Amino acid sequence: MYEKVYQGDTRTASRLMRDIEEGLPQARAEMKRLYPQSGKARIIGITGSPGAGKSTLCDCLISHYRKQGCKVGVVAIDPSSPFSGGAILGDRIRMSRHADDEGVFIRSLATRGQTGGLSRAACDVSAVMEAWGAQIVIVETVGAGQAEVEVRRLATSSIVVLTPGMGDEVQAIKAGIMEIADIFVVNKADREGVERTVNDIRGVLELLPDGGPQVWRPQIVKTVAFRNEGIAELGQALDGHHAFMLESGVLAKRARERAELQLFDLLHEHVQLKINAVLEKKLDPQWREMLASRRTDPYTLAEGVLKEILNGDD
Ligand SMILES: Nc1nc2c(ncn2[C@@H]2O[C@H](COP(=O)(O)OP(=O)(O)OP(=O)(O)O)[C@@H](O)[C@H]2O)c(=O)[nH]1
Ligand SMILES: [Mg+2]
Structure with missing residues (x-):
């Protein structure tokens, strides 16, 4: 097309x-x-x-x-x-x-x-x-x-x-x-x-x-x-x-570096989109409140998000 x-x-x-x-x-x-x-x-x-x-x-x-x-x-x-x-x-x-x-x-x-x-x-x-x-x-x-x-x-x-x-x-x-x-x-x-x-x-x-x-x-x-x-x-x-x-x-060396960088950028973007998607689901008002009042912590939350991304349930 x-x-x-x-x-x-x-x-x-x-x-x-x-x-x-x-x-x-x-x-x-x-x-x-x-x-x-x-x-x-x-x-x-x-x-x-x-x-x-x-x-x-x-x-x-x-x-x-x-x-x-x-x-x-x-x-x-x-x-x-x-x-x-x-x-x-x-x-x-x-x-x-x-x-x-x-x-x-x-x-x-x-x-x-x-x-x-x-x-x-x-x-x-x-x-x-x-x-x-x-x-x-x-x-x-x-x-x-x-x-x-x-x-x-x-x-x-x-x-x-x-x-x-x-x-x-x-x-x-x-x-x-x-x-x-x-x-x-x-x-x-x-x-x-x-x-x-x-x-x-x-x-x-x-x-x-x-x-x-x-x-x-x-x-x-x-x-x-x-x-x-x-x-x-x-x-x-x-x-x-x-x-x-x-x-x-x-020139050849730069081309190699550029190709690797492009790969890195693409991966970065893919992962970022996944993070955004999971966060959107997870960061509801309740989670926000728990985080704000420190009943949960960003470390635990980040691990949870990462687990979800790695399980790849999209
Ligand atoms: N005196 C003088 N003015 C110039 C020369 N070349 C460009 N200009 C003028 O400088 C002004 C800015 O030129 P641009 O080509 O738009 O500059 P630019 O770096 O692309 O500007 P931005 O994209 O806005 O950052 C214009 O009014 C041009 O006509 C030059 O050799 N001598
Ligand atoms: Mg310009």
């Missing part, structure tokens, strides 16, 4: 994504079927502070890869902040020139505050995009926090976007928060203070221990995204990183 996904039908692909989110068995069966074919797309993560220019860069990269004849999927992660509605809307507008392009597939995802939930969802979405034909999947998240870390695990190349005059952020890199970048983009290079920011990043990178030829040295690229400047260089840096990942065997 999802055959059209493989012919590049965007609507069917969207439906499959929705159905898998809703946990429909036929969607899960389809994911099992397409899994062996997936895992070949390049997944480019873009993170950075709000307003750094991630969506604009994303738009530039879409054009860059479309010119090379690649189909491109974009996953925009909604940080579920009060601003996110606007941000996502803005993203859609900024990328709207690709809206009618059948070779571009843009999809927003909401974070649900649950560990692993986001990477699980992003994993599924990018697998479907791949089945739909995407050779490149770009994942945009607002920097800082769990979402960023989770997306990093999914990406084959990670871009962290900085802008001039972000002294504090470079400090954050120093503190290790952003040591995760494969490529640093200093966007808004039309503004004052670019060289200072570049030098600050360079200074931090010099502090990294030389890990030898098996360890990638992060690169720095300057861009003016809204004028499409520096995008060819960024494309080159991305190609360079990808080639390095292939040759060094890191």
